[in-house]
Amino acid sequence: MGKVVLVTGVARQLGGRFVRRVQREPDVDRVIAVDAVPPEHDLGDAEFVRADIRQPMIAKVLAQHSVDTVVHMDVSGTPLGSGGRTQVKETNVIGTMQLLGACQKAPTIRRLVVKSTTSVYGSAPRDPAVFTESMPAKALPSGGFAKDAVEVEGYVRGFARRRPDVAVAVLRFANILGPNADTPLAEFFALPILPTVFGYDPRLQFVHEDDVTAVLVLAALEARRGTLNSGTFNIAGDGVLLLSQTARRLGKPTVPVLLPAVTWLGQMLRTAGITDFSREQIRLLTHGRVVETRQMRETLGFEPTYTTAEAFHDFARSRGPGLLPPQRLASAVDRLAAALPADVDDHV
Template structure:
């Protein structure tokens, strides 16, 4: 008998793609797809169970289907449908608590994979140039999805202590982009004009949604090595891009504003429902964030197909042309940058 894999968050594009992919693996006999919302996309031969992971019903599902592998993807920065921030927080935190409680009582569970984010490191002016998985965080996130992820990881560590027989992998993804992203940062890049913080040009990392699926499958099965690696892993494409470089590739102008003003702009965009321009995203677009991926390569054994630049190129190509020709915009920005004095991130 092959593995019985339960996947949460399947109504989202990423969850749906993973379900369709993992069921084709020879080591998998059945896939149980769970979400509180019926997906609009196909799930192949997976068995869909409409259930809210915030409710005790999830424990019955684990037992009924004799699940041995759980892939928790229902941790997201955006809510589905008309749900707002309150709903997404409840699903992220309370849903994770309920799921972990069910897994703890299910003796057949052998493997747990949890989707997390590099946002748990925060973004602060005195941060190290590169974060490793064990780098002490100088400024913990104080709100939004990043704070949810910190809490989720804390509950997962508690579960791992109580169930040392379960192999637990936490994947901290950099900003996920590609042709079909569903993230607040993708919504930011969709704006016709990109507001930026005056004097800052942060370094950013991205991971392609195709690589996300590949590393999830590897973490779920680890068939290449024949073992189940446990631990926390940064997942990102090679290299970095400056925020100014992303604007050039999109062919979009930027509007540098003072930090208090961009906070006001963020509140206005959030109120209008254009994008969830949260405080943590403003910090990212001010100070940036770069993570080390050595453990991803050496311990997990995963090498991304796409670099950060290639990921963003694929994303930009799927968006279509911007307001300005990228080549002309790049030349103009380069001339302006050469004429300006060094800023905080250019010193």
């Protein structure tokens, strides 16, 4: 008998990609795809079940299909369709609580994989240069998706204590990018002109959507072969990019904004429905965030196909040319830097 894998959040592009990918694995017998709304994309041979994980019905789905592996991907920072922030938070937090309660009562469950985010570390001026999985945040997120993820991880740890017979893996993904990315940061990079925080050039990490799918498959299936430990893992491509470097690669100009005015600008962009320029994203674009991925390699045995720079390049290529040719923009910046006095750094 192969695995019976239940996947939440399949109406989103990333959930659909994972469903189509995991059902090709020889160890997988059936895939049960769950979401509150029918997906607009193809799910292959997966069986779609329309169910809201915030409701008790999810327990019946687990029991009816004798599910042994749950991949919880319905933890997101963006609303689906016309839903707002309230619906997102309820799905993230209440939905996770309901799902874990159902898993706790399901005797067939043997494996739980949860999609989380490196946003749980926050972004603060006194952050360490690199976060490891054991480091607490210097300043806990006060709201938004990051706070949701902190609460979700807390509930998952409680579940792991109550069901020690279930292997639990929490995957903290860096900013997800790729041709089909629908994340808040992808919306930010889609702006014709990028607002930045005056005086800051944060370090950013990215993970390609293909690598997200691949590591989720690995986490969901390898436990059966006894090669994967439970735990929490940072998932990111090698290297970092400065925000200024991302702008040059996109061929887009930047507009530095004084920090006190950034919050106002973010509210204006949200009101206009242009992008979800949340407080947590403003902090990321001010202080940045970098995580260590040693556990990803040594324990999970996963090596990303794309580096941070390559993931961003694939994303940028899919969005077409910006207002300025990237090569010409980079050349102009380099010429300007070369023209500055050698001791300019002493006066900054």
